[in-house]
Amino acid sequence: MKLVQSILTKNPCYTAGRKIAVKGLMLHSVGCPQPKASVFINSWNSPSYDNACVHGFIDGNDGTVYQTLPWNHRGWHCGSGSKGSGNNTHIGVEMCEPACIRYTSGSNFTCSDLAAARAVAKRTYEAAVELFAYLCKQYNLNPAADGVIISHREGHSRGIASNHGDPEHLWKGLGLGYTMDRFRKDVKAAMGGAGTTEPENGGWYRVRKSWTDAKSQKGAFKVLANAKKCADENPGYTVYDESGKAVYGGSGSGSGFSPYLVQVSITDLNIRKGSGTDYGKTGKYTGKGVFTIVEEANGQGASRWGKLKSGAGWISLDYARRI
Numbered sequence: 001m002k003l004v005q006s007i008l009t010k011n012p013c014y015t016a017g018r019k020i021a022v023k024g025l026m027l028h029s030v031g032c033p034q035p036k037a038s039v040f041i042n043s044w045n046s047p048s049y050d051n052a053c054v055h056g057f058i059d060g061n062d063g064t065v066y067q068t069l070p071w072n073h074r075g076w077h078c079g080s081g082s083k084g085s086g087n088n089t090h091i092g093v094e095m096c097e098p099a100c101i102r103y104t105s106g107s108n109f110t111c112s113d114l115a116a117a118r119a120v121a122k123r124t125y126e127a128a129v130e131l132f133a134y135l136c137k138q139y140n141l142n143p144a145a146d147g148v149i150i151s152h153r154e155g156h157s158r159g160i161a162s163n164h165g166d167p168e169h170l171w172k173g174l175g176l177g178y179t180m181d182r183f184r185k186d187v188k189a190a191m192g193g194a195g196t197t198e199p200e201n202g203g204w205y206r207v208r209k210s211w212t213d214a215k216s217q218k219g220a221f222k223v224l225a226n227a228k229k230c231a232d233e234n235p236g237y238t239v240y241d242e243s244g245k246a247v248y249g250g251s252g253s254g255s256g257f258s259p260y261l262v263q264v265s266i267t268d269l270n271i272r273k274g275s276g277t278d279y280g281k282t283g284k285y286t287g288k289g290v291f292t293i294v295e296e297a298n299g300q301g302a303s304r305w306g307k308l309k310s311g312a313g314w315i316s317l318d319y320a321r322r323i
Contacts, residue, residue: 001130001219005266005319006066008045013053018074022139023089024148025132026078026155029167035060035096035120041068052076060096060120063127078155079162086160091135095124095167107169118174125178130219133190134303143187151180190220204242207231211244216298233322259294262320271313277301282313
């Protein structure tokens with residue numbers, strides 16, 4: 001999963017500054033024929049755009065995830081229903097839709113290139129699985145528990161969202177076998193937890209430090225090439241098939257850790273005294289720039305932590321891009 005921060009700092013939802021205790025995740029689909037996340041980001045990042053704001057978009061062309069709000073920020077993504085609003089409890093993520101569909105009425109649409117449309121939907125689905133697995137780990141959520149992972153349509157049925165049919169309407173209209181029940185199973189499988197159910201269409205390649213260290217898992221991938229790429233980007237990690245057999249040793253996975261460079265593109269990335277949010281802040285920020293990571297570790301509050309060569313402390317690697 002490629003995760004890029006593109007916070008909508010000018011949107012009134014962001015400037016309102018309200019926070020939530022994250023209790024769940026809501027999956028959306030944008031409801032118009034636009035695969036480019038950048039189109040929404042550019043339009044929504046304005047003081048005048050005061051009617052919606054979500055935590056992320058998944059690009060339909062390449063599957064990149066763009067984080068547009070801090071995860072614990074209260075979004076404006078689902079409206080409300082008879083029992084309140086999921087905005088108060090759930091992170092909301094939009095999947096972009098194929099350019100070759102045209103809406104006719106409500107959630108009904110026509111499609112001029114079914115193969116291309118299915119490829120976009122498959123790409124966003126798989127990226128959403130990886131993202132939701134990452135967020136479930138970060139917020140200690142059980143994807144199989146009632147009400148934790150829901151669609152906008154399911155949110156409406158539960159009385160906490162406006163009357164929308166997404167994203168199931170897209171999957172059904174394109175003749176895909178995706179359902180929210182399958183999505184929840186796929187997220188749980190991607191987390192690598194004990195007793196997870198494998199997807200209907202076969203196993204996944206898992207990227208871990210070792211097969212028995214499920215907590216170290218970086219992701220679960222349908223495509224071996226994607227799993228190899230993930231291992232290459234994470235020294236010390238190996239690709240395993242569904243039986244636990246090592247099928248690929250990523251760069252550095254058999255020869256120890258090798259320092260590498262990261263690009264930080266935000267000004268306020270905290271430097272901490274140790275590898276986790278349970279360690280105190282040093283009171284300093286990295287600022288924007290390129291930094292050398294000399295050690296990695298797991299820790300609270302991030303998927304992975306990196307130690308700065310300068311000795312200043314540790315940073316969350318979720319906000320640093322390896323170069």
